[in-house]
Amino acid sequence: MKESVLPRILLVGHPNCGKSTIFNLLTGGHAKTGNWHGVTVGASEKTASLGKLRASVIDLPGIYALGAPSMEERCTRDEVEGGRYALAAVVADALTLPRSAALLRHTAERAPRTVLIVTMCDLLARQGGFADEKKLSKELGVPVLCISARRRAGAKRLKAFLADLLGGDDVNARSRPPQKASSAQGCKKGDALACPIREGYFAGKRGESRAERLLFDPRIALPLFFLTIAAVFFFAFGDHMPGVFLKERIESAVSDGAGGRLAFLVRGAGGAEAAASFVEAFFGGLGMLLSFLPQIAILFFALFLMEESGYMSALAFMTDGLFRRVGLTGRAVFSLLMGFGCTAAALLTTRGLENERLQRRVAFILPYIPCSAKMPVFLTIAAAFFSRPFLAVVLIYAAGAALALTAALVLARVRPAGGEFVMEIARLRLPSLGEAVKSLLFYLKQFIMKIVTTVSAVLIVMWLLLSFDFSFRFVGEGGAGCMAEMLCRALKYLFYPMGITDWRIALSALSGLAAKESVAGMLSVVYGKALPQAMSTASAAAFTAFMLACPPCVSALAAAAREIGKRRALAAAALGTVTAFALAYAVYAVFTAGALLLPAAGGAGLAFFAFGIKKRGGKKVENISRTRARRAQRFHGQRISAGLLRLLPPFKGKGDTRQRKKDGAERSPLSG
Amino acid sequence: MDLCGLKAGERARITGVEAGRLTERLALLNVYAGATVTLVRRAPFGGNLLLEAGGVRLAVRKGLAARIFCEKEEE
Numbered sequence: 001m002k003e004s005v006l007p008r009i010l011l012v013g014h015p016n017c018g019k020s021t022i023f024n025l026l027t028g029g030h031a032k033t034g035n036w037h038g039v040t041v042g043a044s045e046k047t048a049s050l051g052k053l054r055a056s057v058i059d060l061p062g063i064y065a066l067g068a069p070s071m072e073e074r075c076t077r078d079e080v081e082g083g084r085y086a087l088a089a090v091v092a093d094a095l096t097l098p099r100s101a102a103l104l105r106h107t108a109e110r111a112p113r114t115v116l117i118v119t120m121c122d123l124l125a126r127q128g129g130f131a132d133e134k135k136l137s138k139e140l141g142v143p144v145l146c147i148s149a150r151r152r153a154g155a156k157r158l159k160a161f162l163a164d165l166l167g168g169d170d171v172n173a174r175s176r177p178p179q180k181a182s183s184a185q186g187c188k189k190g191d192a193l194a195c196p197i198r199e200g201y202f203a204g205k206r207g208e209s210r211a212e213r214l215l216f217d218p219r220i221a222l223p224l225f226f227l228t229i230a231a232v233f234f235f236a237f238g239d240h241m242p243g244v245f246l247k248e249r250i251e252s253a254v255s256d257g258a259g260g261r262l263a264f265l266v267r268g269a270g271g272a273e274a275a276a277s278f279v280e281a282f283f284g285g286l287g288m289l290l291s292f293l294p295q296i297a298i299l300f301f302a303l304f305l306m307e308e309s310g311y312m313s314a315l316a317f318m319t320d321g322l323f324r325r326v327g328l329t330g331r332a333v334f335s336l337l338m339g340f341g342c343t344a345a346a347l348l349t350t351r352g353l354e355n356e357r358l359q360r361r362v363a364f365i366l367p368y369i370p371c372s373a374k375m376p377v378f379l380t381i382a383a384a385f386f387s388r389p390f391l392a393v394v395l396i397y398a399a400g401a402a403l404a405l406t407a408a409l410v411l412a413r414v415r416p417a418g419g420e421f422v423m424e425i426a427r428l429r430l431p432s433l434g435e436a437v438k439s440l441l442f443y444l445k446q447f448i449m450k451i452v453t454t455v456s457a458v459l460i461v462m463w464l465l466l467s468f469d470f471s472f473r474f475v476g477e478g479g480a481g482c483m484a485e486m487l488c489r490a491l492k493y494l495f496y497p498m499g500i501t502d503w504r505i506a507l508s509a510l511s512g513l514a515a516k517e518s519v520a521g522m523l524s525v526v527y528g529k530a531l532p533q534a535m536s537t538a539s540a541a542a543f544t545a546f547m548l549a550c551p552p553c554v555s556a557l558a559a560a561a562r563e564i565g566k567r568r569a570l571a572a573a574a575l576g577t578v579t580a581f582a583l584a585y586a587v588y589a590v591f592t593a594g595a596l597l598l599p600a601a602g603g604a605g606l607a608f609f610a611f612g613i614k615k616r617g618g619k620k621v622e623n624i625s626r627t628r629a630r631r632a633q634r635f636h637g638q639r640i641s642a643g644l645l646r647l648l649p650p651f652k653g654k655g656d657t658r659q660r661k662k663d664g665a666e667r668s669p670l671s672g
Numbered sequence: 673m674d675l676c677g678l679k680a681g682e683r684a685r686i687t688g689v690e691a692g693r694l695t696e697r698l699a700l701l702n703v704y705a706g707a708t709v710t711l712v713r714r715a716p717f718g719g720n721l722l723l724e725a726g727g728v729r730l731a732v733r734k735g736l737a738a739r740i741f742c743e744k745e746e747e
Contacts, residue, residue, distance in 0.1 A: 014700075095727050096702075096726070096727045096728045097727075098702065098726050098727070099700055099701065099702060099726070099728060102700065103700075208712075216713055216722075218715075218716035221716075222716075317715055317719070317720055317722060317731050318715050318716065318719070319715075319717075319719075320715055320719045320720050320731075320733075321715050321716060321717030321718050321719025321720065322716075322717045322719070324719070324733075421694075422694060422697055422698060422701065422730055422731070422732055422736070423720075423730060423731040423732075424701065424728065424729065424730050424731075425722060425729040425730060425731050426729075427729070
């Protein structure tokens, strides 16, 4: 039977109702499931075998209602209203069935045939509730099936149910006659709200389990939050822990093992030095990229378990009051703190953040957090210039964190995170390890395909710049006269205000684009122990500041591009470079001119900041008026809540109706 | 009164929701005029309110809770 002839079944439902589990059940697929919103983006279609019948099942993005505006939801609405399918199956969670009643009604009004599949009925029974298929079917007017998707018996019943509805040549005769929903009178026409289910369903009572009560205890939640982050961090990035261990193993296996051996073969066979060098560089880059995998896997796995079990949302809830003051959430802080280990991996963990603006904000801030790859640079400089290198490094890290915090506060002012949001707090439950592993493998495959390819391309270009001169003659990696050298001889002028005049330092900074560890490597190759002679202390401090704020390696850039889009990632990198240089110049100025220059530098810094903020707000004319209007409202709002408005005459005019509504809202707590 | 006036464990019937574009989202989480909602707890540091409505548990910030009006229900 050709694919196009198969009957199509649409799966529709709210997020987190087990829709993707049903999809996987029917098709044996590995659609990524999870408590995150937007996990299923875009429809996925696969064939399922329902006993003797075969059908094509489409898993649509989870939606809240068919009238909703977000992109994933529009895709679902288009599919449902398009009508090129045999059956629309609304999947609902037994624990929150009334919530899906409105969605069911919407779908039933638009689809040729609709059924309701209620999942997690075992959990419902466990908390003393029940769902009666016959009564619900009569109440809602569609065929209803209640199963527990995790059990084999449930899967069997599901397939039989669907086959029965679709099966046979004469599909129309087999279909049940359309029933008038007996609850139709309860729902207001065209209203998405208030569609109660009166018969056939009882939610049961469920008090909080002991674990939940512990988790929601403020004395436990906050320390537990930081302990969890520390544990995950340590597991992924700690010395001798699996993350680092595997990272080093993979890197040496691919770069030295495979790359080295291949290069040896090439040289032995009389190949050109350029070819051998290319092989070494290529496998070196590949090794570095693949070595990211273990740490990314650990972070992803940890996050998956925490999100699926409801642990993360509980802790995020408890810590939200604290982090909201700096414009972040608990989940965002997790991603930020992982940045101390690896910026690229941390960027990839921002996927599940509560909303896009927050994700962008975190992606902008992350480069300022010094990743572990910057550590060798700091250590090299600190060891050369300070009598207490460890203390110096600690100070550097503190400075990095302070920088990130400042960035967070500035961004919170300039681009607020778009108002309130409502978070659903999942119940604590045991996550499925099988799903975790499947999701992980899918995710890693995506990483390899997307990021490894982009970054490899960039690395090859860098190798070309380093190994060939402008007449495309091979000069050896970093050899005299290579294109990179010419480039850095020009770029070195950017480093002059830092008191650095050697172009090789510019080169080492450039090599940091590939991997931050190379900066330290280059410095030691070029200067060895003679670093204090090459740079003054002021320059060293300035260079450290530069390293602290400069944009991260190209892998992190690729990760950022994947999360927030290419344009924004490049903009963030450009901004980061500019701030890095500015910061370095400022540090150098402070160190050389001493305390006299400090107030002047401070004033200049503040002016730059203010200019920078204004510039961003005024980029487009609409932005200016919107920002100004917003500011005016807030200002106005402060006046109102101070109670002064009672003395001022009310404003007239169209724009002010919006303000007045806000006034009303602001005033009600006072009068209420 | 609004939700901010509730104490942990108290139940209330919602009389009005003024949440702009979030009103529909709230309704689909069982928070709409006429529905019963329980304040399970408040987060520390002046944080969010954890509500339970028809089996669904959701967290809202204080600013939003102040715009959900209700009447306390006697036990």
